[in-house]
Amino acid sequence: MYSLQHQVLPVVVILSVLWTQYATALRIAGAFSVIEYNPLLIASQDYYKGTAQVVNGGVANLFGNSDIDLAGNAETQALRQYATHKNLRVIYTVVEVAYRIVASKKAGISSLADLKGKKIGTVPSTSAAYFVQRYLASAGGLRDSDYTTVSGGNCNTAPCGAGTLPYMLVHGSIDAVGMWEPTLELAIEGLGSDAVVFQNKSVYREVYNLYTTTDKLKNASTRKDIVAYLRALDQTAQLFTNHSETVIPRVAKTMNMNEAVLKAVWPVHDWKGGLAPDLFDVLVPEDQWVAKVDRRSGISQADLKTMIDSSVLEEARASPSTM
Structure with a gap:
């Protein structure tokens, strides 16, 4: 006959194992409202062999x-944090997104120059707002004072309600929208034949990266987990790039989106993964804009170079997984 001690011990051991797994789990933050975070989630579900939890943030x-x-976040928000947290590091590019501007022909718009004097809907202080400013300056020859930006909300599923950018565009309170997806696609669909679309990814595309801190990377155990997670992201990149037909239904369900809408915007997303080779060149002018918006001094180019840490990805690709 087993004693009480023998009966309790297995339970204690099980609880100890479960607690150890929870305590050492990677915790990953990504905004649940954007398509871009989905590789982070699927990597944790399908390919990462450790324990990981993805939370909204x-x-x-x-x-x-x-x-x-x-x-995970667009580079704009990372620059905002890096100004006061120099221990922030970029270690992986999850996806690059070629933003677009959609305008209404009814507002007399057929070229970027026609946006002079118009109201353009976007989300202030974000990558979308930076895109509008940079695109109109570089490709349209417009100064900030040549147009008015109007704040509005994103929309992932039609019908888009009052206060969202597609609704505002369709109902004429703004003349154009510059935004990430699927808000932009829903705005296009809302306008129908009255939509005119502008896009030039060579001027700007969102670089949605994965970030960590030097403190995390200096911890040998945590770094090992992060390296393994980057291997999982590499596998996820292959899935998103080469087998979109299997991924789109999953992402649509997660985002509560229409599959047809997601399929329509999939091509403006580059899921190849890795680390954008021109990331430094992207960050330099972008920080000048963020610094102006935040009313701070710009970050030195030396510090911007330090922000990018390629060693973690190099480590992930140089050695096989041991997990």
């Missing part, structure tokens, strides 16, 4: 009293 969650190890 972004790069700001890496700081303060936080147990977040990794975070």
Whole structure:
């Protein structure tokens, strides 16, 4: 007959194992409202062999009293954090997105120059707002004072309600929208034949990266987990690039999106993964804009170079997984 001690011991062991797994799990933050975070989720579900939890958030969650190890965000928000947190590091490019502007022909718009004097809907202080400014300056020859930006909300599923950018465009309170997807696609569909679309990814495309901190990377155990997670992201990149037919239904369900809409915007997303080779060149002019918006001094080019850490990805690709 087993004693009480023999009966309790297995339970204690099981609880100890479960607690150890939870305590050492990677915690990854990404905004659940954007398509871009989905590789982070699927990598944790399909390919990462450790324990990982993806929570709603972004790069700001890496700081303060936080147990977040990794975070996904557009480069604009990372620059905002890096100004005061020089221990932030970019370690992987999850996806690059060629933003677009859609305008209404009814507003007399057929070229970018026609946006002079118009109201353009976007989300202030984000990659979308930077895209509008940079695109219109570089390709349209327009100064900031030549048009008015109007704040509005994103929309992932039609019908888009009042206050969202597609609704505002269709109902004429703004003349154009510059935004990430699927808000832009839904705005196009809302206008129908009255839509005119502008796009030039050589001027700007969102670079949605994965970030961590030097503190996390200096911890041998955490770094090992992060390296393994980057291998999982590489596998996920192949899935998103070469087998979109299997991924789109999953992402659509996660985002509560229409599959046809997601399929329509899939081509403006580059899921190849890795680390954008021109990331430094992207960050330099972008920080000048963020610094102006945030009313701070610009970050030195030396510091911007330090922000990019390619060693983690190099480590992930140089050695096989041991997990």
